[in-house]
Amino acid sequence: MSSFQLFRENPAFRRYWTARSVSLVGDGVATVALLLLITGSGAGATGVAALLLAQAVPRFFGPIAGALPDRFEVKRLLLLAEVGQGLAFIAIALVPSNTALLVPLVALSSALATVFNAAGRTVMPRIVEEPQLMPANAWMGTAFNLQAALGPVLGGTVAALLDARGALLINAVSFFVGAALLLGLPKMEPVAASGGDRPGFLAGIGAGIAFTWKHRTARAIFLLLLFGIMFASLDNIVLVLLSRDVLDGGPFGFGLLGTGSGAAMVAASLWLTRPTAKVSAVTLLAGGWILAGVGLLLTGAAPVLAVAVITQAVMGVGNSIALIGEETLLQKAVPADMLGRVGGSFSSAAFAGSALAYGIGGFVAASISPRTSLFIAGTGLIVITLLCLPALRAGGRTDVNAPEDGPAVDAAASPTA
Structure with a gap:
């Protein structure tokens, strides 16, 4: 196709x-x-x-x-x-x-x-x-x-x-x-209504949170989003300082750095639309975050603005493919009746990670140089990805439609077009 x-x-x-x-x-x-x-x-x-x-x-x-x-x-x-x-x-x-x-x-x-x-x-x-x-x-x-x-x-x-x-x-x-x-x-009825007793609304919320934590793959993605985005979002705080105080790029240079990252994100997602792009969701998620971490490290070491634009493009490619890998792994790893609740937990984890970065990052940026801040961001992102990788790989190899200690869910119950 x-x-x-x-x-x-x-x-x-x-x-x-x-x-x-x-x-x-x-x-x-x-x-x-x-x-x-x-x-x-x-x-x-x-x-x-x-x-x-x-x-x-x-x-x-x-x-x-x-x-x-x-x-x-x-x-x-x-x-x-x-x-x-x-x-x-x-x-x-x-x-x-x-x-x-x-x-x-x-x-x-x-x-x-x-x-x-x-x-x-x-x-x-x-x-x-x-x-x-x-x-x-x-x-x-x-x-x-x-x-x-x-x-x-x-x-x-x-x-x-x-x-x-x-x-x-x-x-x-x-x-x-x-x-x-x-x-x-097409009309899309709630999956949970198709069989069994449905819990109350508050009980359903609690069940979704509990499922996210008990399901090995979902838990790994949740933690990766929480702490990975915490480190990655430091880039949003210190990049303007790197352009202004270190690379002498000023506002125009800061705009170029953003353009390099944004254009690379579009290019990466377009590349993955090709039918020949046969890469597993786990590889995309973990590899993307590691590549983004490498891009942050290289940006911290960039000697001139032009090099920093290129390294920010590397970060953008990693960010883009990691998000696609996350979404695909979620859809393959989590049963249909839990997709919304687990996805909601992921969204909260991502926001909490960025909030932590913005809350802590101001103090970090004020006390150390922009280059050191980017080294911390890149290293932290790579380390948390490697720590979560075994659980992600296990999810990619096994029947991941079930929590660690729960029964498997019949894949045929997942509605498809």
Whole structure:
């Protein structure tokens, strides 16, 4: 099957990918517009921090959002979350630029995005056959990377032409376009309702957390995300300092470093859409994180800006393929009725890791040089990956549809298109 045959022969995947691409690029536009709106209102650093916190805090509730696909029809959840975000951004664009008004609306949008992401984790195994999960996830990775590559540029351009509120309204429209495309998806009933007694909502959340911890592969991915992203996110803090204070790149140099990483992420995900890219999910996940760690180490040692751009591209390639490997291994390793809840736990782990980095990283960056900070980040990322690798490999070799001490789950029970 060619890279594009998946689009030609699977209309459900084509609709889902297009919907996500439109919405994600719109999110990239909105990120820039929100920052311009809040800073233009005179709120200062406190307002920016409050806005970023409003975006981040709902991500902690991933396990709660992850229990929803087990109780409600998934397509309906996706539509409600998409339309809800569109309405929230219309309100954000129309209300006065007041922190007290913007923060709860931004938090509402982030909560709806958390619901969409949790429900979306269950979609791919339903609409794509198992042999096509890797290229399908690579295409979804490309959609995500386009957000980073195109969103900020488009956001700045649109905000300059229409002002920040106009850019926010365009983002709202992107959600409605996405919802219209999602209408063409097949109905996706909650898997947990297909057999046996379903636990209560709170019990289901607890069961998802317990499953994540008892399942060897899921636990390894959770820990890798928590501590791996903690180390990797130090790059976000010190890279601007490396450009300004060490490499004499200034703001333009910092932009080049981001461009090198973002372009490499898009290229890596596109490469994995090829039918000849036969690499296991475990290899992608572990190898990607190790490659990202090497990129951080090399960036810390880069003698000039041009070399740092290349090493950041190495980091971007590793980051991109690790995310695709993580998503594919999750879909193959976890039974269908646990995908949403385990995926929600993963999302919370990723956020907690970045929060730890941002909480600790400021003190680290203030006390040691940017190069040393990057050496710590790269070394820590490689070490935590190697520590988790045995559990990941065991998951790749065995029947990973079962927790360590629990019964196997019949793979045939997992719905596919």
